[in-house]
Amino acid sequence: MLTAESLALIDREVAKYPADQARSAVMSALRIALEERRQTGTVPEERCLTTEVIEFVANYLGIPPVAAYEVATFYNMYDMKPVGKYKITVCTNLPCALRGGVDTANYISRKLGIGLGETTPDGKFTLLEGECMGACGDAPVLLLNNHSMCSFMTPEAIDKKLAELE
Amino acid sequence: MAVFVKGVIFDGVDTTQPDCWRLAAYEARGGYQALRSILQAQMPQEDVIAEVKNSGLRGRGGAGFPTGLKWSFMPRSFPGDKYVVCNTDEGEPGTFKDRDILRYNPHALIEGMIIAGYAMGTRVGYNYIHGEIFAEYELFEAALDEARAAGYLGENILGTGFSFDLFAHHGYGAYICGEETALLESLEGKKGQPRFKPPFPASFGLYGKPTTINNTESFASVPFIIRDGAQKFLEAGKPNNGGTKLFSVSGHVNRPGNYEIPLGTPFSALLEMAGGMKDGSRLKAVIPGGSSAPVLPGEVMMDLTMDYDSISKAGSMLGSGAVIVMNDQVCMVKALERLAYFYHEESCGQCTPCREGTGWLYRVIHRIENGQGRPEDLDLLNSVGNNMAGRTICALADAAVFPVRSFTKHFRDEFEYHIEHRKCLVEHKWC
Numbered sequence: 001m002l003t004a005e006s007l008a009l010i011d012r013e014v015a016k017y018p019a020d021q022a023r024s025a026v027m028s029a030l031r032i033a034l035e036e037r038r039q040t041g042t043v044p045e046e047r048c049l050t051t052e053v054i055e056f057v058a059n060y061l062g063i064p065p066v067a068a069y070e071v072a073t074f075y076n077m078y079d080m081k082p083v084g085k086y087k088i089t090v091c092t093n094l095p096c097a098l099r100g101g102v103d104t105a106n107y108i109s110r111k112l113g114i115g116l117g118e119t120t121p122d123g124k125f126t127l128l129e130g131e132c133m134g135a136c137g138d139a140p141v142l143l144l145n146n147h148s149m150c151s152f153m154t155p156e157a158i159d160k161k162l163a164e165l166e
Numbered sequence: 167m168a169v170f171v172k173g174v175i176f177d178g179v180d181t182t183q184p185d186c187w188r189l190a191a192y193e194a195r196g197g198y199q200a201l202r203s204i205l206q207a208q209m210p211q212e213d214v215i216a217e218v219k220n221s222g223l224r225g226r227g228g229a230g231f232p233t234g235l236k237w238s239f240m241p242r243s244f245p246g247d248k249y250v251v252c253n254t255d256e257g258e259p260g261t262f263k264d265r266d267i268l269r270y271n272p273h274a275l276i277e278g279m280i281i282a283g284y285a286m287g288t289r290v291g292y293n294y295i296h297g298e299i300f301a302e303y304e305l306f307e308a309a310l311d312e313a314r315a316a317g318y319l320g321e322n323i324l325g326t327g328f329s330f331d332l333f334a335h336h337g338y339g340a341y342i343c344g345e346e347t348a349l350l351e352s353l354e355g356k357k358g359q360p361r362f363k364p365p366f367p368a369s370f371g372l373y374g375k376p377t378t379i380n381n382t383e384s385f386a387s388v389p390f391i392i393r394d395g396a397q398k399f400l401e402a403g404k405p406n407n408g409g410t411k412l413f414s415v416s417g418h419v420n421r422p423g424n425y426e427i428p429l430g431t432p433f434s435a436l437l438e439m440a441g442g443m444k445d446g447s448r449l450k451a452v453i454p455g456g457s458s459a460p461v462l463p464g465e466v467m468m469d470l471t472m473d474y475d476s477i478s479k480a481g482s483m484l485g486s487g488a489v490i491v492m493n494d495q496v497c498m499v500k501a502l503e504r505l506a507y508f509y510h511e512e513s514c515g516q517c518t519p520c521r522e523g524t525g526w527l528y529r530v531i532h533r534i535e536n537g538q539g540r541p542e543d544l545d546l547l548n549s550v551g552n553n554m555a556g557r558t559i560c561a562l563a564d565a566a567v568f569p570v571r572s573f574t575k576h577f578r579d580e581f582e583y584h585i586e587h588r589k590c591l592v593e594h595k596w597c
Binding site for chain 2 (some may be wrong): 024025027028030031076093095097098099130133135147148149
């Protein structure tokens, strides 16, 4: 279900922990599985975690599927619902809001024609509101596809960033 | 943006240089000398801990607990596995200092953790890194590879027989994992729900083994303390508040960023370093230590110095050193509503008073903000808060209540105006 490359990345994570504690690697293993699906999926339904993928990861680590499932549903960066090719999470927490974080979210919302929590009909963009990303000095900030932090997202910077995303 | 005025962690770090984080640059700044001197002299563990105690270093994550004292709780002669864990799960709104440590000076953290491992007799350490900062996680792993290749990590470090290895663990979006026992649960691959204390991590921590958890900035301060001496560190701050501290200044200032300055520096001086108030606006309020710290009116802040004792005496806390500055364009009801939403969103759901109480706080503040407030709502907020604070396993409930109590105390007129007139007293910019 996962590629050899992804499994090798998971093995590398497992090696960080004591031999009898492979469960510690479940967070990374789910992240790696999600990342593979994000990169290979062609429609929103193929870019998120499914119970089958979670069960596969659990079996690979030798832990009960429910143990992996409760991790996937507890931490909010795991996509459990269909998601666009580009997931944009805008921080609107207080320090960002004081420097235009809410304006940023509204600007992207108008530009893409979708509300918070929605995906564009072509499956390209999903827009979400996020909590503190620990980068308040660079406000307003947004996170692209979980792993890429974009700083000082003024309307001009947003226009530029969106134009780059194909 | 990062500005470092005078400090122990960022002294000599040129953040404009893309390679400033690398091992070679760190060694050129005197890096790993502290570790070498300890290992070559076979310095007794007690002496290392005594040096950290004498420095007056207090936990930089928020609680301000003396670091050396925490280290002394570890059973050093315990024969089995023990762990040292770093908390880089930096998600307290307003706080962004540890990210800059990982970005610009990760080897200071690595060296500090190796020294901690030596002092407490542990062979393995983990650094738990906030989910949203993936680039910094990858950079930290690259720094670990450098340290391993140079013989600072792994078996038989520098040929002295001491072995210690360190690994990075990546979080994936849960504020609660900044709480140390939730962090341990998460490190074990579980939901991040805090544990009852006692037992404390020093006796029952990661995988049930003795464990010490410190903040990134605390560990990163240790090489300086060992290399330059506890006294020099202590003198960099003020009595009972040793050292310099990283302050993350956000909100309505002209130059938001991190400022490493001596503890005891006047707030007014910090504000000036941060370029003063944005566009010359008037200072209204400051949250001096991250969103969980009680808010203080601007005029109170202008008389305070930035250290644990001064901020505490004024009724707030230095916390993580996150200074959120607000000008007179901010509606305090709206600001509190956003914080209340955050705590409701991030409550782990384990304890009923927190799971339900944070929802009540948010909904009541939300209706006040939206012109649906009732005359009895301020009393209701107080009552809900009293049924939350101190009644849960961890401090998230308290952290949710502190802002509510302080906002409604210092800016009560705005809340009353909202309830009575069903609109803002202040023409705020974002709503």
